[in-house]
Amino acid sequence: MAPPAALDVVEALTDTQAATFVESFSINGVKARRHKAPPMPLAVATYASSEMFKGPSYGKPKAKRWDHILNQESKDRNASSLKAASQLLKTPGLISLGGGLPSSTVFPFEEIQIKVPKLHHFSESETKESGILVSSGKHDAAEGKSLYDLHIALNYGQATGSVQILRFVTEHTEIVHHPPYQDWECTMTVGNTSAFEMALRMLATRGDYIMTEEYSFCSALETAIPLGIKPLGIKMDEQGLLPTHMDHILSNWSESERGARKPHLLYTVPTGGNPTGATQSLQRRRDLYACAQKHDVYIIEDEPYYFLQLQPYTGPNTPAIPPPASHDEFLYALVPSLLSMDRDGRVMRLDSFSKVIAPGMRTGWITASAQMVMRFVRHSETSTQHPSGVSQLVLYKLLEDTWGHDGYLDWLIWMRMEYTRKRDNLLRACEMHLPREVASWKNTEAGMFHWVCVEWRKHPLVLKDMEVVGIAEVEDRIWRAGVDKGVLTAKGSWFRAEGDAGEEMFFRTTFAAAGEEDVREAIRRFGEMLRVEFGLVEGEQGNGAKVPGESGGA
Numbered sequence: 001m002a003p004p005a006a007l008d009v010v011e012a013l014t015d016t017q018a019a020t021f022v023e024s025f026s027i028n029g030v031k032a033r034r035h036k037a038p039p040m041p042l043a044v045a046t047y048a049s050s051e052m053f054k055g056p057s058y059g060k061p062k063a064k065r066w067d068h069i070l071n072q073e074s075k076d077r078n079a080s081s082l083k084a085a086s087q088l089l090k091t092p093g094l095i096s097l098g099g100g101l102p103s104s105t106v107f108p109f110e111e112i113q114i115k116v117p118k119l120h121h122f123s124e125s126e127t128k129e130s131g132i133l134v135s136s137g138k139h140d141a142a143e144g145k146s147l148y149d150l151h152i153a154l155n156y157g158q159a160t161g162s163v164q165i166l167r168f169v170t171e172h173t174e175i176v177h178h179p180p181y182q183d184w185e186c187t188m189t190v191g192n193t194s195a196f197e198m199a200l201r202m203l204a205t206r207g208d209y210i211m212t213e214e215y216s217f218c219s220a221l222e223t224a225i226p227l228g229i230k231p232l233g234i235k236m237d238e239q240g241l242l243p244t245h246m247d248h249i250l251s252n253w254s255e256s257e258r259g260a261r262k263p264h265l266l267y268t269v270p271t272g273g274n275p276t277g278a279t280q281s282l283q284r285r286r287d288l289y290a291c292a293q294k295h296d297v298y299i300i301e302d303e304p305y306y307f308l309q310l311q312p313y314t315g316p317n318t319p320a321i322p323p324p325a326s327h328d329e330f331l332y333a334l335v336p337s338l339l340s341m342d343r344d345g346r347v348m349r350l351d352s353f354s355k356v357i358a359p360g361m362r363t364g365w366i367t368a369s370a371q372m373v374m375r376f377v378r379h380s381e382t383s384t385q386h387p388s389g390v391s392q393l394v395l396y397k398l399l400e401d402t403w404g405h406d407g408y409l410d411w412l413i414w415m416r417m418e419y420t421r422k423r424d425n426l427l428r429a430c431e432m433h434l435p436r437e438v439a440s441w442k443n444t445e446a447g448m449f450h451w452v453c454v455e456w457r458k459h460p461l462v463l464k465d466m467e468v469v470g471i472a473e474v475e476d477r478i479w480r481a482g483v484d485k486g487v488l489t490a491k492g493s494w495f496r497a498e499g500d501a502g503e504e505m506f507f508r509t510t511f512a513a514a515g516e517e518d519v520r521e522a523i524r525r526f527g528e529m530l531r532v533e534f535g536l537v538e539g540e541q542g543n544g545a546k547v548p549g550e551s552g553g554a
């Protein structure tokens with residue numbers, strides 16, 4: 001069964017537009033497609049494009065042109081002369097005296113060896129006991145042992161990334177998302193934070209607004225503000241950003257009152273949003289995309305947590321829901337991405353290996369229309385250049401030489417279950433230790449964050465004199481009291497898109513890193529601190545009644 005992403009776009013658009021028919025591509029088709037493809041070029045710094053690895057696009061529309069939102073900096077970027085010339089290195093018999101590529105004979109690395117998990121034995125202890133040792137020598141490609149080696153990886157490369165990894169992520173993107181227009185492409189990045197900064201440098205001008213969730217990833221906000229780009233918070237509910245509020249803002253925009261042109265950019269984290277953990281439903285994403293079409297908004301879809309969509313929480317002392325029984329079931333259970341419903345090419349999707357492999361790899365990719373990918377590559381050529389060759393080689397040895405696409409999906413299913421277990425542990429601790437008189441939460445459905453609301457207006461200092469003591473003072477007091485108690489959380493105000501304290505108080509916690517016992521102890525300390533701060537007797541409500549053993553989040 002194909003994931004809904006493919007099914008949702010089989011529709012007639014208007015009388016003047018062709019119907020879109022999407023040919024599903026699955027893991028089963030990878031081997032046959034590769035067999036029909038020309039041999040992979042194995043030269044240093046070889047040119048690569050997703051067009052080399054995609055399937056046919058019969059009946060799909062072409063992406064819209066986005067010249068009207070590209071800024072002058074992006075338009076002024078021309079192709080790197082050296083990068084363009086290096087594409088000729090694959091020419092048989094050519095002797096290069098033109099490039100600045102050092103000879104691999106002077107690289108002080110002859111071989112690397114890593115130990116990786118065996119399929120279906122993914123835990124740290126299993127890998128230590130029975131993991132597979134894989135190695136890469138300096139000249140494996142020339143010797144016919146592999147398609148990628150240290151000779152290639154340790155030298156300069158193209159801004160699109162290595163051809164070996166670009167092939168994998170292009171196929172993966174098509175398997176999972178089935179982009180419903182013809183001219184989509186991928187290009188490698190050094191992670192989503194860098195990719196977001198490059199996107200802003202392409203698409204925004206100093207003084208512009210960029211729309212985002214009212215509580216948004218603080219590093220994204222801190223990237224935009226120094227560039228003179230002003231975050232504009234869109235109201236949220238438990239499913240994240242509200243398209244109705246976005247539509248209201250855009251429909252009533254006054255350039256004279258705002259001192260800026262109508263926003264044309266949206267930055268959103270639709271799945272397991274950071275910091276709130278909110279996940280947009282399928283209908284919410286459809287409504288958001290429709291609003292973007294109505295107002296000609298370009299969407300930056302930041303999705304590092306997409307594959308950390310968790311099993312439903314069933315409450316304490318209840319059996320866990322079993323994992324997806326197949327790859328199709330796993331893919332079908334994922335909420336379809338904005339990319340999967342993007343007929344216009346108005347979505348730039350940011351993907352990363354940071355949350356599903358390791359953040360230190362500093363390797364990810366974007367998917368967008370060919371026009372936007374080309375502009376992105378022009379920027380990369382004179383900034384990041386390309387992801388680390390060592391990181392790309394290690395990923396290749398893991399994803400291609402050891403696991404393959406099916407094994408990678410098995411790993412993602414395992415990750416889903418691991419994070420579900422971690423999430424459940426934290427939720428049970430919240431139910432046991434947090435005072436429900438002043439703390440409430442929604443059960444996290446994806447990602448690695450848990451968002452706790454604290455009723456700051458019930459704090460004794462506020463009840464004594466609300467005109468003197470405000471939310472910012474109470475938030476800081478509670479946060480510092482938590483640190484004194486031995487638990488570190490993140491203030492909700494750090495994530496406010498517009499920099500104010502807001503009207504409600506939140507604290508972000510995470511279940512990703514600490515061990516299960518440590519998480520339970522941290523939540524116990526946080527709950528004990530709240531009882532002290534709000535004048536509640538330990539284990540009792542303020543009126544002296546025993547705290548009921550409620551289950552589930554508020």
